[in-house]
Amino acid sequence: MSTSSFSADDVTQFRRDGYIIVRGLATPTLCDQLMRLARQHLAARIAPLEYEAEVNYPGAPAALDAPGGRTVRRLLQAYAREPLFRQWATSPAMGGRLQQLLGPRVALSQAHHNCIMTKDPNYGSSTGWHRDIRYWSFEHPGLVSVWLALSREHDRNGCLLLLPGTHKMEFRSDQLDAAQFLRPDLEENREMLRTQIAAEMEAGDVLFFHSRLFHAAGKNETSDTKYALVFTYHAAGNRPLPGTRSASLPDVMI
């Protein structure tokens, strides 16, 4: 792994755009090891799992018993699955950078993301424009997710699409649908969607993104499953609200 801090320009970019990609942060050796573990967990279908049929996204199988319904979308609880996942999540490469973004005391939420995202070529669905914070409950909305590409991510296998700067914008409720996805039928939203960028990454590249940043992803049109290891962090003083899903599992101090 390379150095454990962002440059001042990186921090400025994150604050302005709501994301930053660090190229080659995880070494090829580490990526191979993480990928091997991810593939083993997927092949053995080690619980807890989230299935495509459970996400209700466009193109997802309609029911668990429908063709492809039990295609795995996420290997949940990554932190508890393997020591190597934990080592990555709490590594200096994460800790140092997250302190720059979140402050001196950083906590990993086991309740959010904390998964291996898999995108299957046959039944993997696309994801509409959303902000992760929409279903998360904290005193403040400024969390940071860290997405490590374990394989190449590009526009044909459903890499993340981002709307730079939207983490700082306010949206009217009628710009969103009932599930808080940005409505693509509105001209003002369509105009904003023209500013989207594709977060194309090689294995080992890492995307840090703000929990208020609108993002989406397409389907996987290739023949290989796409894998990414994703964790979410918050300032330790920014507490999950009692009684919510965000408070359902203990945080990990890093």
Ligand SMILES: O=C(O)CCC(=O)C(=O)O
């Ligand atoms: O890989 C995808 O389809 C998008 C995943 C995503 O944005 C999320 O889980 O919040």
